[in-house]
Amino acid sequence: MDRRQKKTRKAVFEAFTGLLEKKTYSNISVQEIIDAANIGRSTFYAHFETKDELLRALCTEIFEHVFSDDLHKEDTHDFSSKKKDIVGEITHILYHLNDSRPYIKSILSCESGEMFMQYFKEYLVQLFSGELEKHSADVPQEYMLNHMVCDFAETVRWWMKHEQYSAEDISRFFFSTTPF
């Protein structure tokens, strides 16, 4: 990617997250982002069609980091490691989430949080869908999957507001209520 494009993209992301710390997503205008990023109006629109798309791009960037290991693991069709250690995996993801904490906190603060949570859950569905063979008792699998996904996503949201806990703490909290 062209250096200029990278620079612009970075400037926009930084302006955007900076603004999100001060005001609500819906109260931020594209113009404000442009001014904060110190770029030309048409440049912004050359990169992102809308503010929503900018948010999506930012979330994608974050999740690419958070789920990087799990995503690349897919490539190696290594059945011996198929029996994955879900606890370790979760803790690992929590560590990555902690790295992006400032960004995530900004995004989570308002309506943008809903979109973040939605995208987040899309990734979590993939992560968890292999984990619920046994629990089919008398509750629909679909319900259980949604339950686990939401449970974890909300745990993370809660964590972002409570800095005092470590990734291990949160992992423990999460599994204390989960029938894995």
Add this chain to the structure above:
Amino acid sequence: MDRRQKKTRKAVFEAFTGLLEKKTYSNISVQEIIDAANIGRSTFYAHFETKDELLRALCTEIFEHVFSDDLHKEDTHDFSSKKKDIVGEITHILYHLNDSRPYIKSILSCESGEMFMQYFKEYLVQLFSGELEKHSADVPQEYMLNHMVCDFAETVRWWMKHEQYSAEDISRFFFSTTPF
């Protein structure tokens, strides 16, 4: 309240929910609501300061219905009924939610859903905060409360998308993963 006000308010709510079935919350302009409700521009602003406030008012109206029994129970300081039957209460609330299903489904569909969920959780915090004395094991109470509140709220959101289940089904699903 003046008949005319009631009429206007009702027209706005109906126009709004009608529009929510067709398009996204953020893509609905105040002008569209005004046109759909067939009222004067200044009349809308005499009733609601912003679109967000309209949404809040609509949610409040719904929750007033959904939680009506529990809210009024507060008045009677009847300690004998203090040992409340949480399962019955939940099922009861689910019945009320089912009554408002069309409205709730419209609201839940997009960003407005985030606000609905937020307000919903405010009520649920009150409902659940008395229920978690014992589970303090090695997880913070605050975490447990958030967990239960989110769990129930997300269960309801899931239910709204899956019409085939009864209130009793959902109650059972909910309690099957909850350590009450």
Add this chain to the structure above:
DNA sequence: TCATAAGCGAACAATTTGTTCATTATCGAA
């Protein structure tokens, strides 16, 4: 009946959005 209160809608300024286009600057491959 009649004073009060609500609804009406045109007109307003201000802001925002998304696009276009001619011009300038920067990049990176040869």
Add this chain to the structure above:
DNA sequence: TTCGATAATGAACAAATTGTTCGCTTATGA
């Protein structure tokens, strides 16, 4: 280093939206 390709710039534009004001009309209910 050169030079064609690509990106950035910002002014200008139309269209839509927002929230308010104000003089007028209509409905309410005591």
